Amino acid sequence: MSEPRKLEVLRAIVEDYVHSREPVGSKALVERHHLGVSSATIRNDMAALEDDGLITAPHTSAGRIPTDKGYRLFVDQISAVKPLSQAERRAIQTLLEGSDDLDDVLERTVRLLSQLTNQVAVVQYPHLSRATIRHIEFVLLAPRQVLVVLIANTGKVEQKVVDVGQELADDALAGIRARFLGSLAGTSLSQLTQSLPAVVSGIGPAQRQAAQALAHGLEILAHSSREDRMVMAGTANLARSNVDFPLSIGPVLEALEEQVVMLRLLSEMAQDPRGVTVSIGRENPYDGLAEASVVATAYGPDSTAKIGVLGPTRMDYPTTMAAVRAVARYLSRILGP
Amino acid sequence: MSEPRKLEVLRAIVEDYVHSREPVGSKALVERHHLGVSSATIRNDMAALEDDGLITAPHTSAGRIPTDKGYRLFVDQISAVKPLSQAERRAIQTLLEGSDDLDDVLERTVRLLSQLTNQVAVVQYPHLSRATIRHIEFVLLAPRQVLVVLIANTGKVEQKVVDVGQELADDALAGIRARFLGSLAGTSLSQLTQSLPAVVSGIGPAQRQAAQALAHGLEILAHSSREDRMVMAGTANLARSNVDFPLSIGPVLEALEEQVVMLRLLSEMAQDPRGVTVSIGRENPYDGLAEASVVATAYGPDSTAKIGVLGPTRMDYPTTMAAVRAVARYLSRILGP
DNA sequence: CTTAGCACTCGACATGCCTAAGTGCTAACA
């Protein structure tokens, strides 16, 4: 029994099953693929594959379907990433060009990716760690309430209302702002925490409490800013592939709604040398996604934020991986170096 | 045949069907409710109700289920809005208190409402028409690109990148900003369009083009600002009530994802004197929602933005209406007059 | 190592039967 042919058989099974949604038997296999051997030989190979835990039979006399492990082997060793069609490349390019707002770009991107793959697409907001402070604004909303606005050189704006604990006049606040801005403009967001104490201590004790509160607000904005948010599109595609989630799509929707779950999942997915990482079925840390796979990759200047696609374990991995990779590249290019 | 009893029978049918999900027959009806007449009499009443198009039989010998028209009559004339339990009131109060950020408040609100009703909750961003301008900021991102930030007295921040069409220095931009801010601070967003031309014309011809572009950017921010966005929660609840959407929840998810559809739907729902509007099944303008009902009401200072719940036609209207109304009231109170 | 052949296993499907639920109708009743 030749090892290469065994892999070839696995490849054929995965491809046929992805295509037909039905367990694939030995006879159908030799008909659809020109393997050069008879069905009986394939049966032996299949028995071996089943012993290896790569495929399984739903019941005694049905064809075989790949297991999570089988998909894993397929993704890791067998499949070649399909290049996108020319039309698809053009669609990506035209759809993502000509928008300047980050929100807008990400919104378009998820929609595009979900349409390209017919699945659920997810994009994490890019990290701002390398971004620097371009502007700080304090706006007095009420005697003790200040709206803190942080504008980064990436065009990102974050805001938060802070209770400063003491009454402040408008000009006092303006003074504090000037101090902050003077010392902090150009500082990278990741270094902000180190730079803040010096600024605060340079402010007179009368306004020390307020300055402290404002500094804390800035820190929160800089640190936890949008990198823990994400945008999503294509949930309706889940329902279309209803059959693919035997139990129910309920748990999957729950996972998607609990952004925390998705973000953790994305961040835990190790970086693959080929650039696209896949998490298959029960490999997922969340039980609700036991029948789902996630294909993701990093993007952006730092390659820290993630973009990905979620679908049934029975998905077209090569095409999906190609789409994710291509969209991530275009997105990185648009967001600049 | 007494007319009041006919309505009573309809009420009983709706309640039983909502409770059991199964067509309800004449015998079960007299057992569960003390109507004081025999099942044969009820059968006559049911036949009349069917003639009126208020109930229908799935097949010859099954019980009856309410039609859209039946639900409509039930909602309009029969049902009384149930008061919320004390525990629920307390839950609303504690969950919605102690947050200052609008995004945060709305986020909590949808989650709360979806949990309260076990359905999909939707909240439209409140209109800002009565809000006034508190602050304007222009930040030079590139020689010709300016980030325009508009801060309203409601604590809302809107931003947009504008191509000013000419190269600008930092101090020139600061000058323009001072002009804008001086003339516009305190202006209501709805009047901004009228006030802008005067400001622009007061700026020297050398920077006229840029000022024009900036004014346009401000106008867009003020006018189309978030009122065309919405927040949503509880989509997973759709899957749980899988049975309630015989076809598939696909179309429903599509409608929810197309925010345009939902926003139009919400805005088209007329204001009901009792404060809560209901759109039932095929009454919905969107085909995908033919098996869904929407319960919505206005909230906020102007009572222009909408908050609502979407679920299967077979929903517990009294309870849902009570929850929507209560949450809308609390939300209005928090957002202030 | 490959192949052909064969017995065996199960799911899918059709058929027929039966029961429970529920209706509509008619005739009697208050």
Added chain:
DNA sequence: TGTTAGCACTTAGGCATGTCGAGTGCTAAG
């Protein structure tokens, strides 16, 4: 005139049965 009892009729759904086909595992031969 409205209500009731009784009865024939309809239908979905559960259950047993039988058949068919797809697919497997195994064995023996090439």
